[in-house]
Amino acid sequence: MRGTLIVSAHGSDEQMEARLLLVRINSVLQFVLIFLTIIRSYVHASTTGQAGYVDKYITKTYFEKHDSLIDPEFDNFIANEIPLTLCKVLEDGNCVLPTLSNLHRSVIGEGSHRHLSSSIIFKFQPELKIKLVAHSCEVIMTERLPSGVFADPFELQHLVQRGVFSDAAVFGDTNLELPSFRSNRSVVEIHMSIGSKMLSRHHDKFEINCEVPLHARYPPLGLGFSRVEFGQPDLFMCCSLEVNGFKRSCAYLPTNNISDYKASPLAWEIPCGIREHAGVVSAITYCFALVSALLIVVLSFCYTDNKGSSKPKSL
Amino acid sequence: MPGISFQSLFIFSALFRVFLIIYGEWQDANMEVRYTDIDYFVFSDAATLMASGKSPYERSTYCYSPLIAFLLMPNSFLHQTWGKFLFSASDLLVGLLIHRILKLRGVPEKLCTYSTMVWLFNPFTFTIGTRGNCEPIICSMILWILMCLMNGHVLQAAFWYGLVVHMRIYPIIYALPIVLLLDPQHFQPGKKPVLVEWSSRALKPSSATSSSKTSITQYIWNFCINMITWRRVMFGIISASTFFFLTGLSFHLYGWDFLHEALLYHLTRTDPRHNFSIYFYHIYLHYEHEFSILEKLISFLPQFIVQLVLISRFALDLPFCLFLQTLAFVAFNKVITAQYFVWFFCLLPLILPWSNIKLVWKGLACIILWIGAQTNWLAWAYLLEFRGKNVFFQLWVASLLFLAANTFVIINTICSHLYSPLFQQLKQGGKLKQGYERPTAEPL
Numbered sequence: 001m002r003g004t005l006i007v008s009a010h011g012s013d014e015q016m017e018a019r020l021l022l023v024r025i026n027s028v029l030q031f032v033l034i035f036l037t038i039i040r041s042y043v044h045a046s047t048t049g050q051a052g053y054v055d056k057y058i059t060k061t062y063f064e065k066h067d068s069l070i071d072p073e074f075d076n077f078i079a080n081e082i083p084l085t086l087c088k089v090l091e092d093g094n095c096v097l098p099t100l101s102n103l104h105r106s107v108i109g110e111g112s113h114r115h116l117s118s119s120i121i122f123k124f125q126p127e128l129k130i131k132l133v134a135h136s137c138e139v140i141m142t143e144r145l146p147s148g149v150f151a152d153p154f155e156l157q158h159l160v161q162r163g164v165f166s167d168a169a170v171f172g173d174t175n176l177e178l179p180s181f182r183s184n185r186s187v188v189e190i191h192m193s194i195g196s197k198m199l200s201r202h203h204d205k206f207e208i209n210c211e212v213p214l215h216a217r218y219p220p221l222g223l224g225f226s227r228v229e230f231g232q233p234d235l236f237m238c239c240s241l242e243v244n245g246f247k248r249s250c251a252y253l254p255t256n257n258i259s260d261y262k263a264s265p266l267a268w269e270i271p272c273g274i275r276e277h278a279g280v281v282s283a284i285t286y287c288f289a290l291v292s293a294l295l296i297v298v299l300s301f302c303y304t305d306n307k308g309s310s311k312p313k314s315l
Numbered sequence: 316m317p318g319i320s321f322q323s324l325f326i327f328s329a330l331f332r333v334f335l336i337i338y339g340e341w342q343d344a345n346m347e348v349r350y351t352d353i354d355y356f357v358f359s360d361a362a363t364l365m366a367s368g369k370s371p372y373e374r375s376t377y378c379y380s381p382l383i384a385f386l387l388m389p390n391s392f393l394h395q396t397w398g399k400f401l402f403s404a405s406d407l408l409v410g411l412l413i414h415r416i417l418k419l420r421g422v423p424e425k426l427c428t429y430s431t432m433v434w435l436f437n438p439f440t441f442t443i444g445t446r447g448n449c450e451p452i453i454c455s456m457i458l459w460i461l462m463c464l465m466n467g468h469v470l471q472a473a474f475w476y477g478l479v480v481h482m483r484i485y486p487i488i489y490a491l492p493i494v495l496l497l498d499p500q501h502f503q504p505g506k507k508p509v510l511v512e513w514s515s516r517a518l519k520p521s522s523a524t525s526s527s528k529t530s531i532t533q534y535i536w537n538f539c540i541n542m543i544t545w546r547r548v549m550f551g552i553i554s555a556s557t558f559f560f561l562t563g564l565s566f567h568l569y570g571w572d573f574l575h576e577a578l579l580y581h582l583t584r585t586d587p588r589h590n591f592s593i594y595f596y597h598i599y600l601h602y603e604h605e606f607s608i609l610e611k612l613i614s615f616l617p618q619f620i621v622q623l624v625l626i627s628r629f630a631l632d633l634p635f636c637l638f639l640q641t642l643a644f645v646a647f648n649k650v651i652t653a654q655y656f657v658w659f660f661c662l663l664p665l666i667l668p669w670s671n672i673k674l675v676w677k678g679l680a681c682i683i684l685w686i687g688a689q690t691n692w693l694a695w696a697y698l699l700e701f702r703g704k705n706v707f708f709q710l711w712v713a714s715l716l717f718l719a720a721n722t723f724v725i726i727n728t729i730c731s732h733l734y735s736p737l738f739q740q741l742k743q744g745g746k747l748k749q750g751y752e753r754p755t756a757e758p759l
Binding site: 110111112113154174175177179181182218220224269270272273274275277278281284285286288289290295296297299300301303 | 734
């Protein structure tokens with residue numbers, strides 16, 4: 001009995017120690033988890049410039065983490081991963097920013113090279129005018145291009161050099177040669193400064209017009225034309241703070257309350273190859289090439305070099 | 316026709332090109348549509364990257380040898396027009412070399428000048444250099460190789476040949492005719508090869524030596540039997556060494572990016588976008604699936620057969636052979652862009668003095684048909700690309716017509732040509748094997 005008691009007492013001690021050990025391990029694990037979470041958020045903040053600030057290009061961060069553009073993931077990126085801290089930084093208690101009053105979109109031009117035109121009207125409170133100019137605020141528009149069209153990054157740079165935009169970049173698939181079924185989507189990011197000239201035109205609103213040159217890829221084969229539809233752009237207001245140098249803070253300006261897009265989605269009809277042509281085109285192409293080659297071959301063999309009797313050319 | 320001195324012509328051409336370069340800068344700065352070719356910006360950006368120690372292949376769509384970017388490095392620290400001046404200078408050099416080659420072959424000065432004008436005043440050629448396209452450099456190297464061969468400088472020709480194939484793949488098609496030409500009957504130890512004079516093009520081979528006339532078939536037979544000669548071996552070794560050295564060095568510096576962009580891309584390029592080739596629509600209609608080996612062979616066969624036959628028939632008349640080969644190569648290629656035309660434009664003046672084709676009407680017919688077929692294609696391409704009409708089928712038919720026009724030009728060129736081997740055949744000991752009877756009256 002006594003031995004059993006001793007064994008029982010020892011057994012209890014071991015169980016206690018095991019429990020204590022488990023508790024300690026649990027605490028350490030929780031601590032590590034919290035530590036990793038803090039590190040992760042710090043690293044995440046670092047990749048977006050610094051904590052609370054946005055790097056030069058908003059879209060660049062998305063493509064550093066993702067290989068291709070997927071709409072739900074990009075929506076999630078905007079909603080949760082971009083530090084939209086403009087109001088906080090401006091220390092504006094009411095957070096009064098310009099609001100989107102109207103957004104009119106159209107595709108201008110004909111053929112494979114067109115412009116995506118966006119006319120954006122903002123309303124703002126007059127007291128905000130000084131802040132917008134003082135903090136070098138700009139509107140950033142990210143255009144998620146549908147599969148089938150692309151923007152030429154070098155063409156956009158040329159427009160930046162000419163002062164049409166303050167900055168522009170393309171992210172995603174920028175291969176200019178591939179047809180649409182061999183390429184991925186891309187995002188165009190356009191930066192437009194809000195200058196004092198723009199703000200002085202009206203008392204309480206300003207308008208931004210943006211025309212982005214786009215080019216059509218060769219679409220998949222079909223019956224004649226392939227339809228490409230554009231979604232709404234994502235609009236941000238970003239401002240720089242003199243105190244913090246190049247650090248910028250941004251705010252998202254929702255566009256889903258603008259009825260223009262809901263009425264009729266923006267579309268571009270691109271001519272496509274007709275599948276039924278395949279057999280005829282291939283057969284005739286091969287035959288034509290072969291016949292032309294044979295003509296040259298036959299003539300070459302029939303050619304004689306005994307041309308000495310021919311009257312040579314005179315001047 | 317009033318005489319025009321080559322010197323005045325050359326100076327005028329040079330000044331005109333300088334004017335175009337300056338005008339191009341003005342247009343780029345002041346107009347929406349730029350004068351400068353988009354490729355020039357690609358070269359310049361690649362050169363800037365190279366100048367800052369980076370790979371030129373970081374510039375997307377740069378698919379050339381790093382040598383091109385190297386040549387344009389002064390764009391970043393001298394002036395952005397450096398490259399245009401370099402390409403235009405090469406363009407003028409082509410004119411100079413055309414004139415020299417024709418003079419070497421005994422063509423009269425007047426005919427030399429008029430033939431050279433076909434290059435110097437071709438709107439295509441004077442815009443291509445001034446807009447910033449690098450093809451004039453390649454053309455000048457091809458002509459320099461020809462001149463080296465004519466002067467008996469085989470090893471020098473081999474070096475430049477290796478270099479030009481590294482820069483542009485297409486001159487590889489010239490390998491066989493050049494090697495055929497390096498026959499011991501033309502090149503003998505210690506002696507320069509003897510060129511066949513232009514004035515003898517109206518002559519028949521003398522009857523006394525007709526029994527010893529060596530036909531092209533005999534040359535090919537001799538080639539097969541006596542393939543291994545010192546000159547052929549040295550030409551092969553030096554050109555291959557130059558090519559592999561430059562390619563190896565570029566690969567060492569820039570890795571697989573260089574190999575893929577500068578070599579493999581051109582060898583395997585099948586662009587489904589519309590271009591002058593008859594294959595573009597066929598490629599687009601089948602782009603969703605890979606072509607079988609048989610389909611690839613069938614599409615390669617016409618080009619291969621034509622090249623082989625042209626070489627076997629005309630290799631000894633090297634300038635003529637190179638012209639026909641280049642024109643046929645471009646016409647039957649899977650991708651044809653307008654800049655490829657320069658490849659045979661630079662060889663055209665070299666064959667004109669030997670052509671019997673009358674400007675009125677056969678010559679005009681060739682010109683009108685060729686330009687007309689091109690214009691027809693461009694009109695449909697405009698409707699497709701700039702008006703958004705579905706005219707793929709009509710555009711493809713236009714490309715068939717363009718191939719037909721090219722075939723017509725090739726056939727007429729062959730029919731009108733006075734075959735004239737580049738070199739005279741030599742006996743052992745350097746004596747002429749084949750002489751030519753002079754006509755009683757000079758044709759000019």
